[in-house]
Amino acid sequence: MKKPIMYAIITAIIAAIAAMTIVGCNGDMGSGNEKMDDFLEKFRGEKDSTVRKYVVKYDGNNNTGGTAPKPDTVRAGNKITLPNKNTLSNDPYDFVGWNTEKNGKGEKYSVGSPYTPTSNVTLYADWQSTGVRYDVTVSSVGTGAYGGSSYEYRETVTIYAGTAPSGQQFKNWTAAPAVTFASANSPTTTFTMPANAVTVTANFEAIPADKYAVTVSSKGGGASGGGSYAAGQTVTINAGSDPFGHRFKDWTVTNGGVGLANANSKTTTFIMPGNAVTVTANFYEVPTYSVTIKSDGINASKDSSYREGDEVTINAGTALANQRFKGWTVTSGGVTLGNAESATTKFTMPANAVTVTANFGANTYTVTVSAGAGATGGGDYSPGETVTIKMGTAPTGFVFKGWATSSSNVFFTDANNTTTTFTMPSAAVTVTAIFGGTFTDSRNGQTYNTVAIGSKMWMSENLNYPTSSGSWCYSGSADNCAKYGRLYDWATAKTVCPSGWHLPDTAEWRRLVETAGGSSTAGKKLKSTSGWNNNGNGTDDFGFSALPGGRRNAGGSFNDAGYNGNWWAATEDGSGYAYYRYVYYYDDYVHEINNDKGNGYSVRCLQDD
Numbered sequence: 001m002k003k004p005i006m007y008a009i010i011t012a013i014i015a016a017i018a019a020m021t022i023v024g025c026n027g028d029m030g031s032g033n034e035k036m037d038d039f040l041e042k043f044r045g046e047k048d049s050t051v052r053k054y055v056v057k058y059d060g061n062n063n064t065g066g067t068a069p070k071p072d073t074v075r076a077g078n079k080i081t082l083p084n085k086n087t088l089s090n091d092p093y094d095f096v097g098w099n100t101e102k103n104g105k106g107e108k109y110s111v112g113s114p115y116t117p118t119s120n121v122t123l124y125a126d127w128q129s130t131g132v133r134y135d136v137t138v139s140s141v142g143t144g145a146y147g148g149s150s151y152e153y154r155e156t157v158t159i160y161a162g163t164a165p166s167g168q169q170f171k172n173w174t175a176a177p178a179v180t181f182a183s184a185n186s187p188t189t190t191f192t193m194p195a196n197a198v199t200v201t202a203n204f205e206a207i208p209a210d211k212y213a214v215t216v217s218s219k220g221g222g223a224s225g226g227g228s229y230a231a232g233q234t235v236t237i238n239a240g241s242d243p244f245g246h247r248f249k250d251w252t253v254t255n256g257g258v259g260l261a262n263a264n265s266k267t268t269t270f271i272m273p274g275n276a277v278t279v280t281a282n283f284y285e286v287p288t289y290s291v292t293i294k295s296d297g298i299n300a301s302k303d304s305s306y307r308e309g310d311e312v313t314i315n316a317g318t319a320l321a322n323q324r325f326k327g328w329t330v331t332s333g334g335v336t337l338g339n340a341e342s343a344t345t346k347f348t349m350p351a352n353a354v355t356v357t358a359n360f361g362a363n364t365y366t367v368t369v370s371a372g373a374g375a376t377g378g379g380d381y382s383p384g385e386t387v388t389i390k391m392g393t394a395p396t397g398f399v400f401k402g403w404a405t406s407s408s409n410v411f412f413t414d415a416n417n418t419t420t421t422f423t424m425p426s427a428a429v430t431v432t433a434i435f436g437g438t439f440t441d442s443r444n445g446q447t448y449n450t451v452a453i454g455s456k457m458w459m460s461e462n463l464n465y466p467t468s469s470g471s472w473c474y475s476g477s478a479d480n481c482a483k484y485g486r487l488y489d490w491a492t493a494k495t496v497c498p499s500g501w502h503l504p505d506t507a508e509w510r511r512l513v514e515t516a517g518g519s520s521t522a523g524k525k526l527k528s529t530s531g532w533n534n535n536g537n538g539t540d541d542f543g544f545s546a547l548p549g550g551r552r553n554a555g556g557s558f559n560d561a562g563y564n565g566n567w568w569a570a571t572e573d574g575s576g577y578a579y580y581r582y583v584y585y586y587d588d589y590v591h592e593i594n595n596d597k598g599n600g601y602s603v604r605c606l607q608d609d
Helices: 003-018 032-044 478-484 505-513 522-526
Strands: 053-057 071-077 093-099 120-129 133-139 148-151 156-160 168-176 187-192 198-206 212-217 227-229 234-238 245-257 267-271 277-285 288-294 304-307 311-315 324-332 344-348 355-364 365-370 379-381 386-390 399-405 417-424 429-440 447-453 455-459 564-572 578-584 591-595
Touching: 032 227, 053 522, 133 156, 168 227, 288 311, 311 417, 365 386, 455 505, 505 522, 505 564, 505 591, 522 578
Parallel strands: 053 120, 133 198, 212 277, 288 355, 365 429
Antiparallel strands: 053 071, 093 120, 133 148, 156 187, 168 198, 212 227, 234 267, 245 277, 288 304, 311 344, 324 355, 365 379, 386 417, 399 429, 429 447, 447 455, 564 578, 578 591
8 A cells, every 4th residue: 555545544543533532641631633733743753843832821829719720732823712710719819810920010911811822831810909908016125126017918028126135136036827937037037928917026035145246237138147246256247138119328337336348238247346236237218200101091000100120010901992002102201111012011110200101093903905006905994894905006027816815814705806805803904916927947948837925926836847866756757747846855956946046045934934824824825725635725825836745755765745745945954954844734834844955855946036
C-alpha cells in the first residue's frame, strides 16, 4: 500500500477519535482536538515550534472558599471567555474579576470578558475591599511606641516598640492571635493584617552588666542594630525600608556621643563607647502629584495623587450607549502611556501633575479600501451598517481577480465583482482588491500567473524550471511537475528564480502571512480552492493558490503530495539548517520551521522591489 493511502487511513481514524473527549490518567478532562493536534504533529515527525499553545492558569489569590477554575489551553491568536467563579470567597473582600498581578495592580478583566493570551500566564482573583477594618493594639513599655489603629484585611501594618526603658533592651515581638512579622527581632517591623483584631506585644529584657544598650529609633520597616554591645565593639545599624511615602534622609545621634562612619547612609557603623547610645533614622516625606482623569465613561478611574516613580493604572470606564472608547490623550504632564488605544493602560508618574483624557465617539469603525486609484467605500461605519466598496483603476498590465480581507468576520456579497458590499462588524476593516497578471520566464518560455498581495508581487504558481541537479518532479512524474511545480534543494532554490525575481526570506514570508490574517488562519486563505485531500481545500482569498506539492526527503523518498505544501525561505537558522513554510490539509495554519537543506521543497518567487 502506498504511503499517502496508508497516511489517509490512519489520519481518518485519528480524526474520528479526536471527536471524542479524552480523559487523562489523573482524571482531568482534555480537549480531543488538542490531543489530535499534538498526536498528528508527532505522527508526522514535524512538531512545529511556531504553532504555539498557551496555558492560562487561574489563582484564587488567598481565597478562603470555593475552587479556582482549571487551566485553559489556548492556541496562539485565539480568544477565551474568562470564567465567572462567584463561589470564591475572601472575607471581607468581594470577587470582582481577574488580574494579571497578584497584588491587584495589573491589567483588570471582568468575568465573561474576552482574553487573548500571548504567553503562558496566571490570572489572579481580583478582590475589592468591602471597607471592614480590624483593630491592632500595640502593647509596649517602650516610650513612643506606635502602630495601634484599625486596618483593612491584607493591609500592611507598621509597628514600632518605642525607646526601651532604662537598663533594658528590645527583645522581640509576639502576637495574639499569631501573625507573621517581617522581622520579629526588629523594634520596627511589619505584618499583613488578618481578618480579625490583633494584639502585638513588644518584649524587652535586661541589658547584661558588661554591655551597653544601643537603641535604633526608626520608622523604617526592618530597622536593625539595636541591642547590647561591649565598649570598643563595632556596631552596624540599618534604617530599614522606607515608610510609605517617605525616603531616608540621615541619622541623628540622639544621645551617647558617637561618631557615625556615614550619617547619610542607610547602613552605617560606629564604635561602641562605655555608655548607652540612641540613634535616630530621619525620613522626609516624598511629595505627591495629582493625576486628573477626564472621562465620560461609566466607573472610570477617579482622580488621585501619586509619587514620582509610582506605576499608575488608569481605566476609561464603560462607554455610554452608541459610543465606544477611541483612545487616550495626554492633555498635560508629558507621560508616555503603555497603550493609548487600550481602555485600561499604565504610565510611570513623573515629578509633576498629569491630566489624561479618555476619548469617546460614535460607535463607528474605519474601513480602509486598498483597490487602485479612485477606489471608493473607505470611511467610518457603525456595526451592522451595509458597506459598499468599488474597485479603482487596476495597475497597468493587471486585471481584477477579486476582493480579500484579513478580517475573519467580513463576508462579501460577491467577492468577484468590482463593486460589492458587506455588513460592518464591530472592528476596523481593511479590504484589498486582488490584481493579477502573468509573467513569462524567458529561459524556457513557461508562463506563470502572478498576484499582487499587499505591496508585493508573487507568482501564484510554484516554479517549474528544470535544473541539471538539485531539483525533482514528485515521484519522478512529469505530470506532478506540471501540476505542482518542481521540488528543489535549498542551494538550488536560492538561485533558481528568473531575473527580476527572488526566493523570499523569512521576513517576506511573514509579511505575506500577516497580510492574510496571521499564522493561525492564513493557511485557509492562501490555499487553492481545490487539489487538497480530505476536504483540506482553502478559500484562496488572495489568489496565492497554494497547492500541496509534498516534499522530497534528503534520502530520496517522496511524501505528502495532496496533503501538505512546503516552500523554502532564503534564510538560514545559524545551525546549518534553513527555514521553510508549510501548510497542512487538516488545519488553517501557516507554519514556519527549519530543516535539512538537502530536502526538496517547492519554490514561490517574489518580484524584486
